[in-house]
Amino acid sequence: MNNDIPPQSFRWVRLLGYSGLLPQVLALYLFLAGGEWGWIALAGGFAYAALIFSFLGGVWWGQSLANPDAPKWAYAAAVLPSLIGLGLFLPWTLGWAWPEPSLLWLGLFLMVSPLVDRKLGLGGSGWIQLRWHLSTGLGLLTFALGIVSLAVRP
Numbered sequence: 001m002n003n004d005i006p007p008q009s010f011r012w013v014r015l016l017g018y019s020g021l022l023p024q025v026l027a028l029y030l031f032l033a034g035g036e037w038g039w040i041a042l043a044g045g046f047a048y049a050a051l052i053f054s055f056l057g058g059v060w061w062g063q064s065l066a067n068p069d070a071p072k073w074a075y076a077a078a079v080l081p082s083l084i085g086l087g088l089f090l091p092w093t094l095g096w097a098w099p100e101p102s103l104l105w106l107g108l109f110l111m112v113s114p115l116v117d118r119k120l121g122l123g124g125s126g127w128i129q130l131r132w133h134l135s136t137g138l139g140l141l142t143f144a145l146g147i148v149s150l151a152v153r154p
Contacts, residue, residue, distance in 0.1 A: 010126055017134050023048045024141040031145060042149055043092075046099045049106045049142040050085035056113050056135075057081035063122040070120060077116050084109060100146045100153070107143030110135050 027045030030037040061078035064070035088102040114131040117123055123131070 014130060017130055018137075020052070020134065021137045021141065024138055024145070028141055028145050028148070032148060042099045042103070042145065045142065045145045046089070046103055046106065049103070049110060049138060050089065052138060053106065053110055053113070054082040054085050060116060060120065060122075063120065067122055070122065074120055077120075081109070081113070100150045103142055103146030103149065107139045107141075107146060109139075110142060111139030113139075 027041045030041035057078045064074035092098040
């Protein structure tokens with residue numbers, strides 16, 4: 001399946017995609033600025049990363065439905081991001097160590113998520129390149145949020 005976007009449209013797709021990194025940049029900035037926004041920034045950063053990760057699962061599901069040759073395991077892979085995001089949220093609800101471990105794991109999962117796209121072979125070269133850029137960017141920002149939070153916590 002080749003869903004390459006025409007070059008003239010891809011500029012907008014790229015611009016909108018990269019702007020999707022701004023909420024995580026803001027969360028990192030607000031946390032580093034200190035004050036009462038620190039905890040909100042951590043929770044918001046986790047929520048945003050988990051939401052985007054879950055969205056990726058929806059993309060995999062939709063691309064697999066559109067391609068009759070998609071492997072059957074694609075549907076199982078597509079539901080994992082939502083389940084992982086929920087699982088990484090549970091420590092907060094149970095009063096365990098949170099959000100640092102969850103941010104670190106979520107960042108890692110985001111960074112490796114384009115491997116699923118590559119294995120599925122769904123999407124054109126422009127799509128795959130953008131996925132690597134955005135997932136690596138969001139994953140690193142999420143990971144950084146977890147690291148800096150660990151560094152300043154008593």
